Amino acid sequence: MNSDARVRDDVVSSHAVAGAPCWVSLTARDRRTAEDFYRAVLGWDFRTASLMDGFRIAYAHGVPVAGIAAVASTWQMAVAWTPYFAVESADEAVARGQERGGTVAVGPIGFPPGRAALLADRDGAVFGIWEGRLVVGWETWRRAAPAFLRLHTRNAFDAAMFYGGVLEWATARPGCCEVHYDGDEVVLRSEGVVVARIHSGAVEAAPDPTIRPHWQVHFAVADVGACVRAALAHGGTVEDGADATEAVLRDPDGARFTVTSASQP
Known part of the structure; x- marks a missing residue:
């Protein structure tokens, strides 16, 4: 294991980084x-991973960075990249999401060594939560995987209030995320x-009806x-x-993602 892979490997529980992105997964x-x-x-x-049939884990330089599951057709799910946020309790996070107008698509269900759920916020953007190891x-994951996530939505302030309440951002709990x-x-x-x-364009600009709210990895x-x-050589497309x-x-299935130069701040 290289030195980067040892950085903060003590933080292996969702409890320690609750509210922060901790994984991304593709349904294909x-x-x-x-x-x-x-x-x-x-x-x-x-x-191959042991979570469920048809699930595989992607590795970058030996570090697990993402999951791919061939379940889009079986579960009638959209082909998409989905971010997962760490939570202390999946049940409580789901309840907070429902209280704030979100909807639950899947779960919480057990995927040893943890529990997961898929939700949609008030505007329909899909995200996941993860409780457990x-x-x-x-x-290590943050250094090896996504540069960051961006939510494209209709009202950034309203979305921040929703996610802040569900994921307990900007609270008094130790280690919580800052907004x-x-x-x-x-x-x-x-x-x-x-x-x-979280992005919704200029404050004075009207929402763009052509953009469905979504998380972009x-x-x-x-x-x-x-x-x-x-x-382009492997069946993908590039947006203007x-x-x-x-x-x-x-990608060839239509899942949308962004590549960003690692030299950018």
């Missing part, structure tokens, strides 16, 4: 095609590190251009506006 129709695509674009390797130490405003975005920090942003990469070329620092891609 064709797992083998998805694996080939992400192996080419992001350089991942894949191994983390797949890998939180700091700040940065221009037109709400910024979430865990131990001083930006882990998520940003993966840090060494070469955005190489990722774009690999995506791609440049050397960032590109929005879709």
